[in-house]
Amino acid sequence: MTSPLQLVPAPGSDLLPARAQRLRELIRPETLEMLNWDETSQVLRPSPDHPFLGMNICARQGCWAAARKTELGLCSGCRSSWKRSGKTPEEYLATEPKQVSNTSGGCGVPKCQRPWTSSRTQMCMRHRELFVKLGRPPLAEFLAHPRVRPLPGHGLCSVDACHRHRANGSNLCCPPHWVRWKEAQPRGADFEQWCRTEPGSSETTAVSLRGLPALVTAEVLYGLQARTDAEIKSPPILLRALVQRLREQQVPQFDDVEITPNTHIAGMANGMRRMLAAAVSTPELEQIKDVWNMGVFGLGQWRKLDFTPLHQEWMRRACKTWVLDEIPRRYGKNIPNSLSEMILCVRFLSKSLVRSREDRGENMAALGRRDIEAFTQYVAQLKHTGEISTFRHTTVCRFTGRFLREIRDMGLTRPGEILAELPDDFALRRHDMPPVITQEGPGRALPREILTQLCERLPALDQVRDDTADMRHAIEVLIDTGRRPDEIGCLPWDCLETDEHGKSVLVYTDFKNNRTGCRLPIPDSTAQIIVEQKKAMRARFPDTELTELVLFPRPRQNSGGTQSYRISHIGNVHRRWVNAMPPLLLADGTEFPKLDVAPYSYRHSYAQRHADAGTLPDVLRELMGHRSLQTTQTYYRVTEKRTRAAVDKLVSHQFDRHGNRIWTEARQLLEHEHARVRIGQVSVPYGICVEPTNVKAGGHGCPFRFRCVGCDHFRTDPSYLPELRAYLDTLLRDRERLTAATELDDWARTESTPSEEEIKRIRTLIRRVETDLERLTDDEREQIKEATRTLRKTRTVSLGMPGIRAPEPNLRLERDA
Template sequence: MRGLPRRLVAELLYCVQQRTASGVRTAGASLRAICDRLRVLRCETLDDLVDPEAAGLKSHNVSLVTTMRRTLHRLSTTPEEEARRDVWDLAIFGFGGTADFTEIHQDALRQATRIWAADDLPRRRGKGAGGRLQRQIDAMADLSKSLRLQREDSGQNIALLDRRDIVAFCNRLAFKTENGQLSAHQRLDTARTVRRILNRWRTLGLTVPGEILEGLRADFVMGREDMPDDPEDTEAGKDLPDEVMQQLCDNLNLLEEMSTTEVRVCTELLIDTGRRPDEVCRLPLDCLERDPDGSPVLLYDNHKAFRLGRRLPIAKVTAAVITAQQERVRRRFPDTPASELKLLPSPVANPYGTKPISGIWAQHRSWARALPDFLVPIEVLEEGEPVIKLLPFDKGKVFPYAYRHSFAQRHADQNVKPEVLKDLMDHRQLQTSQAYYRISQDRWREAIDRVAVMQFDRHGNRVWRRVQGLLDSEHVRREIGEVATAYGLCREPTNVAAGGHSCPLRFRCLGCEHFHTDVTYLPDLEAYHADLLRSREKLMSAFEADDWARAEAMPSQEEIRRVRRLINRVKADLDDLTEEEQAQIQQAVAVVRRGRSVMLGMPRVGQPLPDVRPRRTT
């Protein structure tokens, strides 16, 4: 650095200091070559080196200069100043990546989108926040392009924008979807994003007099009716077949040879635990604990829902994988405190083991493509006869997040209760977990056929003896002609039309001719019977209450008697079946109850979970 201005020397030293602090090495030869060019060009600051390539620097030195200039830019600017630019360095806002607004051609719309982004970004979290922001900006760029193509003034006069421009934009999205330029999911996400941003502009006050969007008409907005249909089956069905999972597990050694041990361990943990890839990549070294009974538990952070310190029961074999990786990390970084180490440390710019791997998507994709074709048995028709053939499975469906779907599907196939699976998936809503697994139509239909013969009316009499001729209509009737109650089904037209919220008898189901139940509701009936007995004993105990209130709240003896008789009749019919028939009925009951959306209470995990970990060789 001899002979360079003091300001330039300070800039270079600061950049090297920041690179060293982040664990990146700076080659002395590269730094010397850059200093030589700066000295020859008589630069006062690093910004004076406008075009490093034209200055004669090699490609790797050009990259180093670009990184240094970005570091200096982050030092000298603030989020407020960065928000006024058309290309943002998101590191200034605490995120990774960049945000590019240049594809929004209308000046007013581009400024308004920047204001919206600056307001929305602080509420984001996680490593993917920058990518999500850019996708939202791209949605507004689609709207901008539609205006530029449709309007003579290219949409620059915002006072002229109206409902016709929204219709043209929606038609453009539909056209691109029909021609394969957009998927149905991308179309829906784009429409929802544009609708949300247009509405947010108004709540931010950007359309009032004196602001950027002054004069924007009220009909330049997307309504609910402009949203395309939500594609069906958005999540369920992304699990991998057992044959594919077995082949992947048998070739984990190849994954380690093609990448690193950390990538293999990460993949194993994804398969066994069903966590999100980001959650596994960022596991701390001390992520393994034991329950009082000695069972291993994985400690992780749910960054997506901002739920920290989560616990997941895992198999002992999975715990052994974690233990072996912990030993490798301690040998590699003996001087770093264990509290600062990561279970899967990055192999790049990580001298102390405190940085986790950034992801395994590229390595995993290369590994999956290198494997032989995944052959899965598929039933096809040849000359009208069903034939099982081994057909290749689409390798594009083999990606890290698919292991989370497979984890949910394996537990669902083992009859794990939906509320327990919700806890295992770490979801707040049961509906979210139900989107991760599916019950095939064949299994669902077969289950309904089995339990349909075990239907009873409110008196405990069989109501479906001629089953064979009614099977097809029963599947339709279950969808449109009845509504679920807490312990049976109701066919009263008014209540069905109201979705189960307009019972004329105030939900006294056992006294209504429209009520019927089947064997799948037996646990609910038993729980209801026990609740009636508890309520009666509690009301008969000594506490202050008026006689009329006590009498109104007291369960009637007739209701208790009918519930008990109905339970006894269902159990008696079950006892008349053979052991094989009882096993088939129990299996069908499990399938139907797993797909039932009405869940009461929030049970906890009270029994050992089945070991559904895919088998693989050591």
């Protein structure tokens, strides 16, 4: 059980230095080296060639301006200069280096502390004048002249963001800023305020963090480290603009900066906020908030969990405790989604209390059965008015009832706990729950003709995104295997193996159930798609270790090919592909809704396809990777109408243990006869049993030791013909094996050997069933086959009797290889 939440004081201003210290500890030395961070000048100068922090520099020698995205690679000024020169690009770049005049360097005279006035001479103003007076001697001779002595500096520029020195003692700023101040004076600017907010002089990739509080400086440096680790670009132009917003607003911490929404700077700022929140927070600090950053819990730095829809304080605290208790029990890629579903359902209870009580439900001790009745009436009203669907109505009641039950199971209502005053009758009872919806029809499985049209249009996926075949291959594997989208998107590069028979096997991870190394037999056509994808990925990322390479790498922020597809990426590209298609038409010519075509619907189609092919439910459960057969049965549909029709087809072809037909004429069963067929029999491996005690025990209580073919309660029909043949083969093999055995005594061999009477009886049954089918017309035989497939979808064999090994499933596909 999770202990009750202990509220801690919110971080105050006195905690800001500790926050800065924490961030400084998280910043790696190699990050500072990558940024070329100068602690003294508070300036970072990342290399222009850095893939995430750099920028394209003008191709002209001596020019450090940002290049335009053209083939020439020139900045705007050099491009204009080249056009005026009349030269070819090669001649221009080779013969006209740019001479840049700035004050970003120190004087070339040793130990002189004044800045140079020109990059060509690299001398301060006094030494430049002396150099001219001496007749411009060679540099070595000039530096050795007795009149050339180092001069003291005039101090740094008064602008907080500037790291340059003053050019002379009469000006308070460096030359560029002195010019800017002269321009700002007529506008009535205050000099001190102007110095605090004025940006530093631009130097290509250089970004000055001078003038920012120590905490903000640490936050910017850590944000750049986190963005670089995530392979997100942070161009100096955007970074310089963001730093300028921080400087202008004089914020004490990064979270306080205000940025115009829907801009590039806002995107960078929001991303850094999320990264900083995950870095400095802890699960204990997140618990006091009403909006949790799930990255702190290791569940995705972009994911949030919002408790604000719950209006009562006690309900928020209880829901937070429930979430903390539930997190360790959840698996998969979408844990925040499943947890937020509980919050979204409980909010209806919160709204009901606000509507129906004067105290808005804050006093938990005053709650009772009447409030539960008001809640059930409220959600029922929402369903009747169409504000929520019938399915949502059922889900809300079911989840809310579970929540109220589990917070008691966790002990939160015990004396001294946070819900000690919650009354016992404030709970949903069984009769408060709306009936579970039973859906008829194909469910979420796509009709065969729709799936055929989608497969025919798979080549169009190559033009939807990034102009590669990765997504097409992913969707093809998704259709062929019926796996969940995250299981396909996260496949490793070495996901294909062969079994002992030389057949291809897909090795994947079931994230939902936390199962690794799951194996699924796949056809050769699907294996060939995976082989092609493996070759393409190896050619694209030749330097990446194969153990780290993934089969479907995401197209961005993934330079090494080690980051797999996100589920949202698969869904977005798939939706764009489907929406761009012509209308999808059913067999009757009507249009099929495109919103029903989703990546997960291929999993339902896979299950329905195998169910239609007669795959036994137990085998299909293994193929789907389910633990419960009940879960598998929700993935495909066999309607009552189809089952009744199948029973009517096979009822006139039912035989007893002697091979005699039980029904002498074909007719439809009455209602009570259908009920008897359903509840008055139980499946055995090669037929059905109507012995009452065995039926009551679910097939586990046969009083005759499962001697089915010698029992008058045994029935069989053409739908059990494969099992009859398999059982006969088993009996014959066992007889031959026991006859040849020399290590058994005679009495043991006699008791273990199948009797000739049993073998004869099974042969007679098979012959009678086959003879009965041969007398039918082709249409009648086809109807019997269809009825057999329908009944076999819902048939399960009792485990109380030795079973017959099911035949290998037919993995045929709708699309051509």
